[in-house]
Amino acid sequence: MSIRLYNTLTRRKEDFEPREPGKVAMYVCGPTVYNHIHIGNGRTFLTFDVIRRYLIWRGFEVRFVQNITDVDDKIINRANEEERPAAEVAEVYTAAFRKAMEDFGIERPTVQPMATAMIEPMIGMVNRLIENGHAYVVDGDVYFSVRSFPEYGKLSGRDIDDLLSGARVDVDSRKQDPLDFALWKAAKPGEPHWTSPWGEGRPGWHLECSVMSEAELGVPFDIHGGGSDLVFPHHENEIAQSEAATGQPFARYWLHGGMLQINAEKMSKSLGNFMLLRDVLAQYPTPVVRLLMLQTHYRSPLDFSSDRLDEAVTAYERILNLVRNLRWVRTAEASGDGALESARTALAAALEEARAKFVSEMDDDFNTAGAIAGVFELGRAANAFLSENQSDLAAVDRESLLEAESLVVELLGVLGIDVPDADDDGEELPPDVVELARQLTGYEGSDSAAAIRALLAARSVARTEKNWAAADAVRDGLLLIGITIEDTPQGPRVNYRPRG
């Protein structure tokens, strides 16, 4: 089975066939660095991070290019507001962007060019366009002539004349056509500028994506991604520039992510109703936010709220508990007669189904919601097996459960939803446990591992004597410092989760 993806250009799902077998060249529009990125930006970058991770997991070699636009009107405006150089604004928010991506678990691009480092090739592309009659110069500005490119509108499904009748386009008498867009802008005093054949100026928006993708990937490359609000005019203009300049098709598959909304309205910088990614990540763990977002298909709108985040916290805890309980069988007795053969077969089937479902869902236009559902189904099967057979595990059962555990971790890992390492359990217990042991058991050492053993022993004795008050004092005391005790047929299961 091959991967199918929805191509905005054709408005259909298509079989994905990279231009070169086994290799994928993809480009995703990056940020203009004039502010901290908001959570809607975060969703788009997450979408393409997951697509990239999945392609790699499926065996493709992926070259992933993402620009950083560090020269633009918005940056200049911001610089004027903050009364500092535009380059400084760009630098500050570039660093902030990289930090946010790292915190959000987004893998770094293979290449991440800065627009200001690509001025020469941008001038080159503008020259090509002027030479072949697709662009014209007016007073130091250079405009692309949309009428010179008959296919203009093919991505967004628009007709030039329809657009004009919308009457929401700037009328600039210097342009030959109101829809013509700037390739190069003459610099006003105090603005960043570079020397060009048309005078001092700076590149227009759209240009950097055309130039960088061609330089880093060659055309036509495989996948071009971005938010759906970029379809028009940004991506339409990229196509026009690039195809007019090169005479080649630009990108083969266009993927667009749906908008993130707040109270059923699109969040955007201009509406001012946005939440910054870094503020959300300061309040909720990265895996929770990723899980929440990936439970909706990437092309659908996603309504975001703190209620939904709280739900996702619970859902993620279900995953954590699952993995923790499966890992716990490592240390559990496994010398029983084992599960019934039918139960064993059912678990093995559940494992196979989970993997197969994950692949088929993800192959179908990256249906992360369906893929996650499959992981939860596997979780249920494994939990059921464990709870039915907990007191009578055989070594073979233990292996099956550990296989389930590693599959869950692997599949969620493809989505970048991390589950803490197994080795974290039991280590780094808080020092408070020593003090608690001193109070409740008279423990006199300073080793927290020994302290908790003393506490568990004391509780065990208390329970045997039906001294529930003493037993509960241990459990409640530990709970206060973040350690939970769960009784199982094979003894207490201890779990420490910091900040829990």
Next chain:
RNA sequence: GGCGACGUGGCCAAGUGGCAAGGCAGGGGCCUGCAAAGCCCUUAUCCCCGGUUCGAAUCCGGGCGUCGCCUCCA
């Protein structure tokens, strides 16, 4: 006004022709000294009206509603 998307249980959300995934919340039960975790059971005239089909959430037409793009936007 032009173009486009969407409308699935209390909430969120998969599912594009054949018994309606999953998460959250609610109710009941099992397990437990009590818990916790977990398991089991339980909640859907798939917005409305027509049509095509042996069969429609899924395809077609109409209606109502919501959202997006057309201007900077992920």
